[in-house]
Amino acid sequence: xxxxxxxxxxxxxxxxxxxxxxxxxxxxxxxxxxxxxxxxxxxxxxxxxxxxxxxxxxxxxxxxxxxxxxxxxxxxxxxxxxxxxxxxxxxxxxxxxxxxxxxxxxxxxxxxxxxxxxxxxxxxxxxxxxxxxxxxxxxxxxxxxxxxxxxxxxxxxxxxxxxxxxxxxxxxxxxxxxxxxxxxxxxxxxxxxxxxxxxxxxxxxxxxxxxxxxxxxxxxxxxxxxxxxxxxxxxxxxxxxxxxxxxxxxxxxxxxxxxxxxxxxxxxxxxxxxxxxxxxxxxxxxxxxxxxxxxxxxxxxxxxxxxxxxxxxxxxxxxxxxxxxxxxxxxxxxxxxxxxxxxxxxxxxxxxxxxxxxxxxxxxxxxxxxxxxxxxxxxxxxxxxxxxxxxxxxxxxxxxxxxxxxxxxxxxxxxxxxxxxxxxxxxxxxxxxxxxxxxxxxxxxxxxxxxxxxxxxxxxxxxxxxxxxxx
Numbered sequence: 001x002x003x004x005x006x007x008x009x010x011x012x013x014x015x016x017x018x019x020x021x022x023x024x025x026x027x028x029x030x031x032x033x034x035x036x037x038x039x040x041x042x043x044x045x046x047x048x049x050x051x052x053x054x055x056x057x058x059x060x061x062x063x064x065x066x067x068x069x070x071x072x073x074x075x076x077x078x079x080x081x082x083x084x085x086x087x088x089x090x091x092x093x094x095x096x097x098x099x100x101x102x103x104x105x106x107x108x109x110x111x112x113x114x115x116x117x118x119x120x121x122x123x124x125x126x127x128x129x130x131x132x133x134x135x136x137x138x139x140x141x142x143x144x145x146x147x148x149x150x151x152x153x154x155x156x157x158x159x160x161x162x163x164x165x166x167x168x169x170x171x172x173x174x175x176x177x178x179x180x181x182x183x184x185x186x187x188x189x190x191x192x193x194x195x196x197x198x199x200x201x202x203x204x205x206x207x208x209x210x211x212x213x214x215x216x217x218x219x220x221x222x223x224x225x226x227x228x229x230x231x232x233x234x235x236x237x238x239x240x241x242x243x244x245x246x247x248x249x250x251x252x253x254x255x256x257x258x259x260x261x262x263x264x265x266x267x268x269x270x271x272x273x274x275x276x277x278x279x280x281x282x283x284x285x286x287x288x289x290x291x292x293x294x295x296x297x298x299x300x301x302x303x304x305x306x307x308x309x310x311x312x313x314x315x316x317x318x319x320x321x322x323x324x325x326x327x328x329x330x331x332x333x334x335x336x337x338x339x340x341x342x343x344x345x346x347x348x349x350x351x352x353x354x355x356x357x358x359x360x361x362x363x364x365x366x367x368x369x370x371x372x373x374x375x376x377x378x379x380x381x382x383x384x385x386x387x388x389x390x391x392x393x394x395x396x397x398x399x400x401x402x403x404x405x406x407x408x409x410x411x412x413x414x415x416x417x418x419x420x421x422x423x424x425x426x427x428x429x430x431x432x433x434x435x436x437x438x439x440x441x442x443x444x445x446x447x448x449x450x451x452x453x454x455x456x457x458x459x460x461x462x463x464x465x466x467x468x469x470x471x
Contacts, residue, residue: 001119007108009034012426019415021360022367023378025420025441026256030427030442034379036187036336039367040240041097042111043185043334045090046083047178059169066151067169071143073125079177087111087197099236115181124148124149127230132176134262137363139172145464148173163297183334183365186247187240190338192320195241196296197309240336244320251327252286252294258330266362271325273357277402278348279315284308284322296323312345331363341372347401350378354400354407357382376416376441383411383438 004015009031016022016035025031058075060068068073090097094106127141127148138153150169166272175389189195237245258264275283283299297305298315308316341349342357349371351377358367368375369455381400385408397405416432434440 002114003039004112004114004439005035005038006112008038009105010425010427012424012428015430016417016429016433017366017415018365020082020365020413021357021409021415022371023375023379023414023416023430024367025371025417026369027429027434028371030419030421032419033190033338033417036338036367036369037098037109037238037240040185040187040253040336041090041094043182044239044243045086045183046182049089050183051085051187059062059173060151065153066149069084069148069150069173069211071121071148072144079120079181080115082178083113083115087113099238101177110328120177120181124177126180127176129174139176141173141176159360165448177354179332183332184330185334185336186324186328187244187336188320188324188338188340189241189244189324190342191241192244193313194317194343195245196248196316196319199245213289247328248320248323251323262328263330266324267329267359268445270355270358270362271322273358273402273404274318274322274325274352277351277355278344279318282311282315284315285326286323314345314348317343325359331364331366334365334367335359336367338369341370341375346374349374351401353382354377354402354404357407357409358404360409360413368395371445373441376398378440379414379416380438382407382409385409385413414439416441 001125002015003018004013006013010029011031016024016039018039021326024035026032030430033151033462036078058070059071070218076463083325091109091111094100095103096107098106100106115231124143129270132139132141138154140151142149150172164376236242247256275281283298286294286297287297287305289295296308296319297303298308298311308319321337321340340352344352349372356368360366370376385396385405387410390405394407397408398405399408411433414433417429418432418441419427420430432439432441
C-alpha cells in the first residue's frame with residue numbers, strides 16, 4: 001500500500017510503499033521518525049476511530065443466521081470514503097497528536113493513501129473460510145462469485161434482543177475488512193530504554209488523567225499557559241509515546257492481553273529465541289512483588305532475578321519487544337520500531353533482524369527506521385534465499401546466525417528506502433531496491449570508506465611534515 005506525505009517537516013512530497021517488511025535508513029534529522037509516527041497515527045485512526053453510517057452497505061439476508069454483501073463499486077466506494085474521512089480527521093488533529101506547542105510545524109501537512117480496488121480485493125481473498133471467535137460465538141466468512149457471506153454462529157441468538165442481523169453483518173464485515181487492510185499498529189519508540197524503567201512514575205493514574213486533559217486542550221491554550229505548564233515540569237509526549245507508556249502499564253495490570261493460546265505460543269517462541277541467542281539465556285518478564293504488584297525482572301540463573309535498571313543496556317532495549325511478543329502480538333499487526341539496533345553488538349543486530357524476518361513470516365507487518373549498515377547488509381542475505389525450494393533453503397539457512405530458514409524473506413515482501421536531500425534541500429524517500437543487486441545501501445558503506453580514506457590522508461600529511469622537518 002502506498003502513502004504519500006506532503007509538507008511533513010523537511011519533506012516536501014514523497015511516497016512510501018508499505019510492504020510486510022519496510023526499512024527506512026537515512027541521516028539524523030531527516031524526518032524518518034515523522035514518517036513512522038504518521039503511519040502509526042494514520043493506521044490507528046482508520047482502525048479505531050468512529051465509522052460512517054453502515055447503511056450504505058447493501059446487506060441481504062440469506063437465511064436466519066447468514067447474510068451476504070455484494071463486492072461491487074458501492075462496496076469499494078464505501079470503504080474508500082470511510083478511510084479518507086478518517087485520514088482527514090487525523091490530519092486535522094496533528095497539533096495534538098505530535099504535541100506541537102509551536103502550532104506551526106504541521107499546518108500544511110497532508111497525507112494521501114493509494115487504496116486501490118485491486119488492493120482491497122487481494123485482501124478480501126484472505127476472508128475465504130475465515131472466522132472470528134467471540135465470547136458469544138463465532139462469525140464465519142466466505143467469498144464466492146463476488147459475494148461475501150457472513151454466517152453467525154451466536155449462542156442463544158433468538159434470546160439476544162440486541163442482535164440485528166443486517167446491522168451486525170455490516171459491522172462484522174466492515175471491521176474485519178478494515179483490519180485486513182490496515183493492521184493494528186504498535187510502536188516501539190527510540191526512547192524506550194528510558195521509558196521502560198520510569199513508566200510507573202510517568203504513567204501513574206493522576207499523571208495519566210492530567211496528561212489526557214492537557215492533550216485535548218493544547219490547541220485551546222494560550223502561549224503563556226503552555227509555557228507555564230512546561231516550566232512546571234508537565235511534559236506531554238506525542239501520542240505514540242503516550243500509547244507505549246499505557247501499554248507498559250496495561251501489561252503490568254494484565255489489561256488488553258492477547259488470550260489466544262495459539263497466538264501467544266507462536267510469538268512467545270520468538271521471544272524465547274531472542275533471549276537464547278542475544279541475551280545469553282537471560283529471561284525478561286513481569287514478576288509478582290511481595291505487596292501484590294508486579295515488576296520487570298531479569299532472570300540470570302535459577303534463584304537469581306535482578307532489577308531491570310541493573311541489567312545491560314541491550315537487555316533494557318529489547319525488553320519492550322519481548323513484552324510485546326509475549327502479551328500483545330497478534331497476526332496482521334503492524335509493528336513499528338524506531339532504531340531497533342540501539343545498544344546492540346553488530347552480531348546481535350544481525351540476529352535480531354533474523355528474528356524480525358521470522359516475525360514477518362509469522363504474520364506480523366514490520367516497519368523499521370535504522371542507521372545500521374549491518375541491518376542493511378544482512379537484509380540482502382535474507383532476500384537471497386531460495387523461496388521456491390525447501391531443501392535448498394534449509395541448506396542456505398546453515399549460513400545464517402540462527403540457522404533458521406524461517407528468517408528468509410520473499411524479495412517482493414520487502415521495501416527499502418533512504419531519506420536523501422534533493423537539489424531543492426527537501427528530504428525525500430529514495431527506493432533502494434535494485435533488480436540486479438537486491439538492496440543498494442551505498443551511502444552507509446560510503447561512510448566506512450570515507451573514514452578509511454581520512455586515515456590515509458592523516459597518515460600521509462604526518463609523513464610529509466616529518467620529512468620536511470628532517471630537511
